Amino acid sequence: MDDGVASWRCDLTPLLNYPTVDELGARAAALAARHPRDARLRRVGVSRAGTPLWLLGVGHGSRQALVVAGPHANEPVGGATVLRLAERALADSRFTDGADVTWNLLLCLDPDGLRHNEGWLTGPYTLGRHYRNFFRPGFLEQPEWLPDGAASAALPETRALLALQDELRPFLQCSLHGVDVGGGFVELTRDLPGLDRRVAALAARHGVPRELGAYDALYWPGLGPAVYRIPPPRRRDLAAAITEAAVESTWFHPYGYGTVTAVVEAPMWAVPGVEDGAPHPDPDGELRSVSRTLRQDTRMLGDLAERVRPYLTGMPEAARLLAPVDDYLLVCPGLADAWDPDCGNDSAHPLPPMTTARLAALRLAGRRLALRTAGLLHQLVTRAGRDPVGALPRLDRLIDARCADLRDALGARWIPVERQAEYQARVVLAACALAVRRTPGPSRSGEPGWGPGPAVPMHRE
Numbered sequence: 001m002d003d004g005v006a007s008w009r010c011d012l013t014p015l016l017n018y019p020t021v022d023e024l025g026a027r028a029a030a031l032a033a034r035h036p037r038d039a040r041l042r043r044v045g046v047s048r049a050g051t052p053l054w055l056l057g058v059g060h061g062s063r064q065a066l067v068v069a070g071p072h073a074n075e076p077v078g079g080a081t082v083l084r085l086a087e088r089a090l091a092d093s094r095f096t097d098g099a100d101v102t103w104n105l106l107l108c109l110d111p112d113g114l115r116h117n118e119g120w121l122t123g124p125y126t127l128g129r130h131y132r133n134f135f136r137p138g139f140l141e142q143p144e145w146l147p148d149g150a151a152s153a154a155l156p157e158t159r160a161l162l163a164l165q166d167e168l169r170p171f172l173q174c175s176l177h178g179v180d181v182g183g184g185f186v187e188l189t190r191d192l193p194g195l196d197r198r199v200a201a202l203a204a205r206h207g208v209p210r211e212l213g214a215y216d217a218l219y220w221p222g223l224g225p226a227v228y229r230i231p232p233p234r235r236r237d238l239a240a241a242i243t244e245a246a247v248e249s250t251w252f253h254p255y256g257y258g259t260v261t262a263v264v265e266a267p268m269w270a271v272p273g274v275e276d277g278a279p280h281p282d283p284d285g286e287l288r289s290v291s292r293t294l295r296q297d298t299r300m301l302g303d304l305a306e307r308v309r310p311y312l313t314g315m316p317e318a319a320r321l322l323a324p325v326d327d328y329l330l331v332c333p334g335l336a337d338a339w340d341p342d343c344g345n346d347s348a349h350p351l352p353p354m355t356t357a358r359l360a361a362l363r364l365a366g367r368r369l370a371l372r373t374a375g376l377l378h379q380l381v382t383r384a385g386r387d388p389v390g391a392l393p394r395l396d397r398l399i400d401a402r403c404a405d406l407r408d409a410l411g412a413r414w415i416p417v418e419r420q421a422e423y424q425a426r427v428v429l430a431a432c433a434l435a436v437r438r439t440p441g442p443s444r445s446g447e448p449g450w451g452p453g454p455a456v457p458m459h460r461e
Contacts, residue, residue, distance in 0.1 A: 053107075066172070110157060215361040260431075262431045
């Protein structure tokens, strides 16, 4: 059945680049000014640097949907997606009044971190430019992480999100993430039966490969192809939390309200191998290769980090750039051992059967960790204005080699921002439609548990 795509597109602003922090605020304010009855913009907190955290509300429904963009500073697609969702909801009341839904769109949870990525944010988009200007804060500075419960929330961004969850008690929370190189997938705190089929249709329509063995969900149960179940939080040390993904998070904070949280991942560069679910002809050989390369890269990067560290003292932002470097160098040796079939160190967390898709995801994860670390060190040395240990040529060679591997060996290809945001927005709408069905709402037919049924187009493909 027609989902109204033609009428939506004519009302949507073209998205050629990722929006910056300032562009997000300006475009949201313009939407609210043009639609004063149905849209409102309010500040729900401030970042550590004093940047406002803006929430754009659209609609007047009794069901509250919360969409969080920018939880990771290096994943800017969510900003484009929330603008797309706002425009769509304002153009078609079936997404608001028709579904009895109010959309609460948090424009960016980590605006300070997003500003650090403006060196590549507006293009041109190449792998080398991306990683040489990449920034993602250390694990302890990522505002979605909640290691010891709400009482331990140290970051003002985290506290603002928790307060918003408690205020809204949303039936659905969508956290918008971006995969730098790979495919699309969804992680859920509660099952939404049928979402995997809708994701498959959307991925095919928009040319987005599905990650059938996502690294983030390597040890998590599947709910269908490219849809995974987030396990309940449990306390672990920092290395284990980074290695096994941050389930100690704000994703589960509103669980007691009946909220279903959907973490929606959209790729920037697509790799076709991540959706190949066939058995690999030589899984042990590929695992050895991935582990060996990660060890070699980690040794070189660790040596360079120690050699450049002494002359970074007093340099602005040095500590913030070094924190994620130290995180990556902490976890990489353990990952290499866990993946290596000759190490025998994975008895506590045995690897699942190694399909081609899972092996592609592990290879991407290893390359990603090395590239991120190298990119951060490259920025540190460049900003220091001197390179007495000759680090930059070695870092450039590593970045060029690993980007070539992604591009030439794994077939990474750029997905235009417009298509990334369209895919992610449609996955959010599909999740919303399914979540509405499981959420009681005001009766319009005289029967309890009314859902929007055929009046809501967001789930049709």
